[in-house]
Amino acid sequence: xxxxxxxxxxxxxxxxxxxxxxxxxxxxxxxxxxxxxxxxxxxxxxxxxxxxxxxxxxxxxxxxxxxxxxxxxxxxxxxxxxxxxxxxxxxxxxxxxxxxxxxxxxxxxxxxxxxxxxxxxxxxxxxxxxxxxxxxxxxxxxxxxxxxxxxxxxxxxxxxxxxxxxxxxxxxxxxxxxxxxxxxxxxxxxxxxxxxxxxxxxxxxxxxxxxxxxxxxxxxxxxxxx
Amino acid sequence: xxxxxxxxxxxxxxxxxxxxxxxxxxxxxxxxxxxxxxxxxxxxxxxxxxxxxxxxxxxxxxxxxxxxxxxxxxxxxxxxxxxxxxxxxxxxxxxxxxxxxxxxxxxxxxxxxxxxxxxxxxxxxxxxxxxxxxxxxxxxxxxxxxxxxxxxxxxxxxxxxxxxxxxxxxxxxxxxxxxxxxxxxxxxxxxxxxxxxxxxxxxxxxxxxxxxxxxxxxxxxxxxxxxxxxxxxxxxxxxxxxxxxxxxxxxxxxxxxxxxxxxxxxxx
Numbered sequence: 052x053x054x055x056x057x058x059x060x061x062x063x064x065x066x067x068x069x070x071x072x073x074x075x076x077x078x079x080x081x082x083x084x085x086x087x088x089x090x091x092x093x094x095x096x097x098x099x100x101x102x103x104x105x106x107x108x109x110x111x112x113x114x115x116x117x118x119x120x121x122x123x124x125x126x127x128x129x130x131x132x133x134x135x136x137x138x139x140x141x142x143x144x145x146x147x148x149x150x151x152x153x154x155x156x157x158x159x160x161x162x163x164x165x166x167x168x169x170x171x172x173x174x175x176x177x178x179x180x181x182x183x184x185x186x187x188x189x190x191x192x193x194x195x196x197x198x199x200x201x202x203x204x205x206x207x208x209x210x211x212x213x214x215x216x217x218x219x220x221x222x223x224x225x226x227x228x229x230x231x232x233x234x235x236x237x238x239x240x241x242x243x244x245x246x247x248x249x250x251x252x253x254x255x256x257x258x259x260x261x262x263x264x265x266x267x268x269x270x271x272x273x274x275x276x277x
Numbered sequence: 278x279x280x281x282x283x284x285x286x287x288x289x290x291x292x293x294x295x296x297x298x299x300x301x302x303x304x305x306x307x308x309x310x311x312x313x314x315x316x317x318x319x320x321x322x323x324x325x326x327x328x329x330x331x332x333x334x335x336x337x338x339x340x341x342x343x344x345x346x347x348x349x350x351x352x353x354x355x356x357x358x359x360x361x362x363x364x365x366x367x368x369x370x371x372x373x374x375x376x377x378x379x380x381x382x383x384x385x386x387x388x389x390x391x392x393x394x395x396x397x398x399x400x401x402x403x404x405x406x407x408x409x410x411x412x413x414x415x416x417x418x419x420x421x422x423x424x425x426x427x428x429x430x431x432x433x434x435x436x437x438x439x440x441x442x443x444x445x446x447x448x449x450x451x452x453x454x455x456x457x458x459x460x461x462x463x464x465x466x467x468x469x470x471x472x473x474x475x476x477x478x479x480x481x482x483x484x485x486x487x488x489x490x491x492x493x494x495x496x497x498x499x500x501x502x503x504x505x506x507x508x509x510x511x512x513x514x515x516x517x518x519x520x521x522x523x524x525x526x527x528x529x530x531x532x533x534x535x536x537x538x539x540x541x542x543x544x545x
Contacts, residue, residue: 053543060542126501128528128540266530 052130060125064134067117071138074110074145075190077103081152082186082249086179089159089242090172100156107149114142130263137263141193144252148186151245151252158238171225171239174218178246181211185253192260201260204253205269211250218243291509291522295322297363298462298492299344304358306339306348313339315516316358321462321509326484326493328507328524330500332539335513337496341464344494345381346374363461379406382455386467388447390439390454395431398439398450402458417457424490425453426483445476449483456491463487465495469502481506500540504528512536514545 055061081100088097118139121127127135167175185207192200222243226236261269299321306314314336321327321344329337339348346367348354360367367377379402390398399418403409409417418435422428427449431442439450448468455463465484469477484493484506497503503510503524510527512520512535520527520536531537538545 053538053545056542056544128500128504129531129537131541132529 057125060121060131063117063121063125064131067114067121067138068134070110070114070117071142071145072190072194074107074114074142075186075193077107077110078145078148078152079183079187079190081107081149082179082183085152085155085159086176086183088156090167090176090179092159094160097156097159101153104149104153107146111142111146114138118142133263133266137193137259140259141256144255148249148252151249154245155242158242161234161238167235167239171218171221174214174221175239175242175246178211178214178218178243181207181214182246182249182253185211185250186256189253189256189260192257193263196260196264198261198264201257201264202269204257208250208254211247215243215247215250291526292320292322292325295325297321298323299494300359300361300364301340301343302359302361304340304343304356304360306336306343306357307355308351309353313516314343317518319511319518319521321492321494323492324488324490325508326488326495326506327509327511328503329494329496329511329513330498330503330539331513331519333498334515336516337511337513338466340513341466341494341496344462344464345378345383347378347383349374379458380460381462381464382458382460383464383466384448384451384455384468387471388444388451390442390447390450392438392440394436395439395442395450396435399453399457401454406458418453421453421457422450424456424487425449426479426486427453443476445472445479448472448476448480452480452483452487456487460491462492462494465493467496467498470498477502512539514539 055064081103084096084100084103087093088100118135122135125131185204188200188204188207191197192204219240222236222240226233229236255270258268258270261267297320301317301319301321304314304317305312317340329341331337342348343356343360344362344367348356356368362377362381365372391401393401396418399421400414403414403417419428419432422431427446430446431450439447442450448471452463452468468484469480472480481502484495487493488508495503495507507524510522510524511518512527512531512533514535520531520533522532526532527536528540531540535545537543
């Protein structure tokens with residue numbers, strides 16, 4: 052892409068993009084820490100996730116402000132406009148990924164979350180891995196305006212959803228069979244639900260990448276409506 | 278992806294299915310040896326606003342002036358190709374140029390009212406046409422001033438000189454003068470570039486209303502104006518029509534890199 056005649060405009064767009072990538076990086080770290088907090092019962096990590104969430108929220112507001120300023124002052128068109136819309140939307144999804152990471156961290160601190168049974172541990176661990184891959188790939192696709200990678204990431208969400216349903220069915224069975232551990236099963240249900248939501252947000256970000264790069268809106272399309 | 282594509286207009290033929298007002302086929306124009314337009318093909322749809330954008334010297338005003346043969350007035354101009362207005366070749370020998378210009382009215386960058394009264398400015402074209410009784414003349418002047426959204430501001434001073442009006446009012450007066458002879462096409466060459474922002478918005482609102490009755494072709498340097506007022510946008514560069522499409526598509530997702538560079542303010 053050629054440079055703008057206004058260097059200042061180039062700098063403003065670059066700054067918004069860089070800030071969004073920083074926010075994305077921070078969230079990848081948050082997810083990693085939440086994962087450890089939950090599966091290794093690491094309270095320190097959990098507290099760090101809760102603390103860092105404030106930074107995530109501040110970044111969301113700063114990015115919103117930068118985008119609003121650019122729209123008001125520059126009236127961006129074509130790819131510049133699509134970039135602004137994509138950044139604004141992706142920021143909202145990133146912030147919600149942050150909320151889910153915090154939710155998982157908080158649940159890990161609750162007394163009911165005594166060590167998970169091995170097979171449930173494996174379920175959550177694998178779902179955790181999958182959604183982290185989705186988030187990382189959606190951010191990579193965004194950074195490179197890579198439609199193929201974005202579309203592949205959208206496909207991954209179907210697997211996450213399938214796995215989510217399987218885990219939920221197992222948890223329901225656990226609840227019936229071992230109602231004495233209901234608090235544990237409930238906590239696991241919340242975690243599983245949070246992970247499924249993170250997958251949805253990563254899918255959304257990937258959809259914005261397709262819009263950013265090609266101008267096509269692939270949200271709510273048939274191949275993609277899972 | 279396939280379902281999303283269906284909602285995008287057919288970029289190969291953006292005006293497909295719409296009745297054509299002006300059809301331009303393989304039109305080239307030369308000023309002496311210099312080629313100002315290079316084999317332009319396009320269809321200007323009826324009762325829509327078509328904007329022509331592009332950097333200075335791209336040929337957009339030259340193309341607009343082809344539509345009512347204003348270039349005939351310039352020495353050393355040669356035009357090849359075919360321009361049809363509602364199916365009729367405008368260069369055919371039987372075409373009366375004065376009548377063509379009545380059907381294809383034009384408004385310029387600087388308002389150019391005659392040094393006459395407001396009434397006489399609007400009545401001018403009808404008087405030249407002749408044969409219109411006084412009472413009908415008055416009705417048509419009122420109608421034209423209403424069409425140009427100027428009536429309320431001038432109805433009590435129709436006999437005063439038009440030169441006393443503000444720039445924005447003068448430009449709407451010129452538009453009233455153009456619509457008074459009931460053209461089918463209005464050509465607007467930078468109609469708001471000499472006006473303040475409020476007058477500009479009034480002209481833009483007027484354009485929006487006029488398209489119910491007229492085909493409008495507008496040349497503008499102000500890209501946001503093109504985005505606001507037009508249904509279709511043509512981007513010209515160095516005499517070539519680079520891209521022609523629905524305005525909504527051109528300003529959100531242009532297909533050609535040159536268009537993208539121009540409307541996003543990049544070095545081409």
